[in-house]
Each structure stands twice: as structure tokens, then as C-alpha cells.
Amino acid sequence: MESLIRIGFSVGIFTLMVVLENYRPKRKLTQKRLKHWTINIGLGLFNNLLLRVTLGGLAIQSALIAQENHWGLINNFFSTGHWATLLLGYLLLDFAIYLQHIASHKWRWLWRFHCVHHSDLEIDASTAVRFHPGEIIISMIYKSLCIFLIGPSAFTVFIFEIILNGCALFNHSNIAIPTAIESRLRHIIITPDLHRIHHSMKRVETDSNYGFSICWWDKLCRTYTAKVAQPLAHLPLGLPQHRAVEKLGWFYLLALPFRRQQPRD
Template structure:
């Protein structure tokens, strides 16, 4: 564990970039071997839009990274936050508790609030407009949503009292798990069901991308599935019944044009209902 702590305490930006790019490349190849759905689409064109949003997400997080660093350092120096208030415990238990809580606030809560708050939903909607969910869809976030997610991550760090090495570990895991559960891959059903009791599996998350309610408002988790089960937002739907997208934006002119995707949060609200 000491090796992991040391590595993520000083992880170079290049390595973080390689984790993101390596994950996309790995699941991209896996999708070609064992796809869940045989999409009739231009994969590179689709990836181009989603990679654009991936780049904007990276830029937002890079520009605001100093806030996260200052928050993490402040919690440690001032002994503030849940982890800082715990008695001395095994480092593995400490890490698991930290990851669970960061995932609760930085992913589950952020995701839930964006679905329930109208002005936030206008930004998050871009993620749901994708009618071909694959591994590149994981970071299809409008720059405005990237800022919202960053705020929740910072809030998580403050409440949890997380040291920076744990933040970097969480963010690295979050990227890879999101690529995994968005990937257009078919796992054996029993395996997918089994892992969904611990982590968010591909079949579990695909339900969230079904085009109509109540399925859109379910399965909010990113890394751990425990939060959806605890808070009653866990739902199942057979794969063959899933239709990707969101019912307000099923027209390709709305969901597959980068210019329109960037404008959606600022369009007439009537178009979003």
C-alpha cells in the first residue's frame, strides 16, 4: 500500500493522461471483439465528438486543479473531514472508506443532483443525447457540466478530508470505471450481475441511458453500486429493451452535431421538455 500512496502522491500528469488514453484504447478494442450492440454508425465520427468533450473536461480540470490541491492540503493540515476524524485504522480500510465517500459525493450525489435540478440538467443533458453508447461516451460532458462535477469533487474532498494521493487514486479509478461501464461490451450475464453487487457493471449503467423515464433517473453510480442499492435508485432492464438517447433529443441534428450540443444548455427551455 505504501507503494500506491507514494505513486499517487506524485503521479505525473503524463501518467494520468496515459491512464485515460489507455483505458479508451483498451475498451475500444474490446468493443470490436465482443460488442453488446452492433451499431450502424461511423465510429470515428462519433468518437470525434466525444473526444472533443473529453479534451474540454481535461482543460477544465487542469485550470481548476489548484483549488482541489489547496482543499486537500487544507483538510490534512487542519485535521478537517471524516477521514481526519477517524481513529488510527488499517490503511486499506482507510483507503476503501475514502474511495466510497468520494464516490458518493463526487459521483453519485453530483449525478443525482444534476438530474433533479433543472438548470444543471440542461448541461448534463448533452451526456444523455448520445444514441450510441460506447467507451468514448464516458467523458461526453459539456464544459459547464465539467465545472459542476469539479465543484462536487471539491466538496467531496472537503467533507471526506481526503489527502491528495487519495484524490488522484479516486480520479484515476473513476476514469477507468466510467470507460468500463459505458463500453459497448457484452459480459456473461451471470458475471455482469455478480459484479453489479460491488461495482457498476456495463449492463447496470446501460439502463441509465435508456431514453425515457423512470430508467433515465436510476443507476447513478460510477464506481460502486452500493449507493444506488442503499438509496433505492437501482433498476434493471433487459438489454434488448434498451434504446439509447433522451426522448427530447432523438433527432440526429440535435444529438450528433457538435455545434448544437454546445448550445443546448442555452436554448429555449421548451425544447428541453
């Protein structure tokens, strides 16, 4: 049931983002949507299936095991079941994912997998699920270890997963949010404009705005970039080492972490 709710929510948010992308696009996309979606959504479906047959439900199970054995910060020092505990668990999980995202850029062996996500030359809602299976497995194991250390309830983990998926779809979307609204939203959450900077071709811009939902970690840790020199509607995206869109198919992307790679610019 938990996985069905998550899938239903993700499909609903994705559909909404696609409608808004068509109604008010930020950038004019040049790739054919069918091919772009086939690659990105194909990877997403494969990763979902892989998780279901290998580590399905691991995050929720980790929370239940931690609670049963009194593992983790929250289970030992806070009254479980209170709304404040749920909020604390959510914030700590979000910070843990923020730290993982930084590590995925700074540690070379993690970047080999994460660069599959950044190799997309045009980002839209489908980019949110464009990840290498290796990164998905690593992320789930890391997340479960964090759950053991933090000790959030299973319900907190469930809510966190739903919000994380929804925010990823939102901040990768090709939506032009009115400036008056976007300028206020970015004080709280990572907006599509902020995350578009993270997908810039320039490393100094790529290595910023690591948050997925709230932007506070980037501001606190000084990894926040509010503006860049070029207009976001024309900002070159993707990686300088991978510019040939015709090569960036499934098999190329699956083999990418194991290929000899040029150093990052």
C-alpha cells in the first residue's frame, strides 16, 4: 500500500508539472519529448523495479527496526509520536540527503554515478527520475543507515519520501513561475530556477544549490547561488564532456560510470 500511494502521488505531480510546462514553459526545449522521456522515464521505471526486487521497503523497515530496538537520536532522547518529533525527523533526513548530494559531487567515485543525472542537456520533470541504478542502490543504503542514526518514525519516513519525490519533480520542471511568486518561494524552498543553476554546465554553478526541498541548508552552509550572469532561459545545461545528445541513450548512460572519464572542469 505504501508504495502504491507513493507511485500515485508521483504520477499525479508529474502530470501536473507536464501540464504547467506546456502552459508556461521557462525554456524552449529542442529535444524531441518522446525520445527524452523514453530515456529518462525508462531509467526511472527500471530503477523502481530494481528497488522493488532488491531493497523494496528498506527505508520504512529500517525505521520500524530502529524504533523496536530504540536506535537513533529521536528514539532515545525525544518523545515519539509528537508533531515536533515528526518535524525534527523530517529536517534531519532532509539535511542528510543534502550532505549526500554534496558528496555525490565531491567524491569522484560517487560522481561517476551521479553524472548520469547531470548529463541531461535539457531538464524537465522527467529529469527528476534520470539516475543510474548504482546511485539508486547507494542512496537507499545510505538513507537506511541515516534512519538508524536519526531514529524517525516510519510515518515520518513515509511523508519524507513523498515530499522528496514531489519536490524533485517540481524543481526539475521547465516551468516559468512569475517573478513576484518565485522571489518569495526561494526564501523557503528550492525553486526550478534555483535548481536550474545547479544543472548549469559551469562547475562553479553546478556545485551549488544542493537542496531538494528547503533551501536553508544551502544558505547555512554557503552553497547557495541566487543568480548567475546568463539569463536562465538560455543557460547552457548538462556537462561539457557529454554534449552529443545522440550518444546519451540507455546503454551509454548505464555504462558511463565505468568508462574512462575526463576530469571535471
